[in-house]
Amino acid sequence: MVTAALQTRMSGTPAEALDRARVAAARVRDPEMPMLTLVDLGVLRDVAIEDGRVVTTITPTYSGCPAMATMRDDLQRELQDAGFEGAEVRVSLTPAWTSDWITEEGRAALKGAGISPPGQAPKHQGPVALTLMPTKRALTCTLCGSADVKLSSEFGPTACKAMYQCLDCLEPFQHVKEI
Template sequence: MVTAMLETSPTDTRPEGTTDTAPVTDAEAIDRAWAAAERVTDPEMPMLTLLDLGVLRDVTIENGHVVTIITPTYSGCPAMATMRDDLQRELLEAGFPDAEVRVSLTPAWTSDWITERGKKALKDAGISPPGAAPRNSGPVALTLMPTRRAVTCVLCGSDDVRLSSEFGATACKAMYQCNDCLEPFDHVKEI
């Protein structure tokens, strides 16, 4: 059982009538910690929560303390420190001052972990969501030509688009331009 001295905050999700010093069961603590962690957004794509991005992997209780597990979209992602700090702050405000945020590199993040809600949020923000990530089993064939992604313009829906830059505002996005409406747009890469 987690016994917590919980601070009252606007994000407090405890049932009505619970006192500040009431013991909290592990299940209640995990539910509250998940609710807090699910509010944290990606600093580079703020329309996505860490959960919708697939970065927030787990919330558990270990030795009476909340532990959250996050996985970076790629090794060296500069947003990881901000994600960790934002998670710590949100968990502190939810009454978990000793919460720990761990980074796990295995299994490696894949764009398939982005939720349908996340893909819709990307599209609504004018960013082309990723398609299915490539699945390789066995030897990987080498080609001399770049593989063409199945990308459609998020503004007009045309599939007549061209790659402007393999890297957009972040390393996990590529820049495209529509040949029909001529508008540029970001595309989250399939990883």
């Protein structure tokens, strides 16, 4: 329910206020990959008005993602700056985030920044087997396009990225993992 006070404070109809809140939320960038917005990354799951205030829902890429607090704070600040005092940011772990939620615009932004975007996430029926071997991925160098690449480290500068090196141009590059 949208109260008269909220409507006055936000100016316009409830639908216009919700549109403004969505636009404000869509401006927030990922702190670890600033070429992506939370929308591009698929982390921003919902923007709604509940009980007279804006409520957003975000889902972390990993349940222990250290950037979640910054994402939450940046989202709350952006909404406040847009006139939505008391906006609430909820963190939801279900459904679990998947790299398939990254938008096409986000994938293009990653590639443009020299980061290899993820392929399609693996589909699992039942329990996921634990393997200690590196994940085999079909990807190409973000600089020269060569498919002759090797895994340098399964763990890059963030938990959601792996490090690769091109064996043709010898340049290292990051790859966003398929989850």
